Amino acid sequence: MEYWDLYDKHFQKLVRTxxxxxxxxQxxxxxxxxxxxxxxxxxxxxxQRQAFKEGWPNLWDVTMGGSALKGETSQQAAMREVKEELGLDIDLTNCRPSLTNHFEHGFDDIYFIHQEVDLSKLQLQYEEVQDVKWASQQEILELMREGQFIPYYESLINLFFEMRHSVGMIRESI
Incomplete structure (x- = not known):
């Protein structure tokens, strides 16, 4: 069983799970x-999500996504999920999310990190992930147009690539 902490509309943790x-x-x-x-x-x-996963089976997705468990901070949840799904250790201890998106039933903290990863050394979680690969912005957009990638807004994927070097809404010179 998986329990989540609950929050109010101001992102204040409630004493409920x-x-x-x-x-x-509501x-x-x-x-x-x-x-x-x-x-x-x-x-x-x-x-690429497993064929037997509920919700978008066989579709490609960003590096990792998942729900925070009861008692976890955003950073702890992100580090745990990357370790579980890919077998990769990352350190987000002193990081803030690059972006937070609000959706119908929650808050989605999104982290952008830069790391060279040897795909052959990843340990993919069988229950979640069937394959991984590196993809350019254009390759991801093409996968989306072909119905092979989770149907995010194209503008969101463009924003991810645009913001990968900085935090905030002002473009910094790169």
């Missing part, structure tokens, strides 16, 4: 995390 799979109450939210790993070529590490 939620069992994954149960219906969320005005109650949970925390989700995503990590996008970029290499020196400016490519993003993407993963």
């Amino acid at each position: 939620h069992l994954r799979g149960e219906k969320m109450s 005005g109650i939210y949970h925390l989700v995390v995503h990590v996008c790993i970029f290499n020196q070529k400016g490519e993003m590490l993407i993963q």
Whole structure:
């Protein structure tokens, strides 16, 4: 069983938890995390979801995504999920999310990191991930147009690539 901490609309933690799979109450939210790993070529590490996964089976997705468990900070959840799904250790202890997105039932903290990763050394979690690869922005957009990538807004993927070097809404010179 997986339990999540619950939050109010101001992202203040409540003294309640939620069992994954149960219906969320109106005005109650949970925390989700995503990590996008970029290499020196400016490519993003993407993963292909397992064929038997509920929700978008066989589709490609950003590096990692998952829900924070009861008692976890955003950083702890992101580090755990990357370790579980890819067998990769990352350190986000002193990092803030690059972006936080609000969705119907929660908050989604998104981290952008730069790391060279040898794909042959990753240990993919069988229950979650069937494959990984590096992909350029254009390759991801093409996968989306072909229906092979989770149907994010194209502008969101463009924003991820645009923001990968900085935090905030002002473009810094690169």
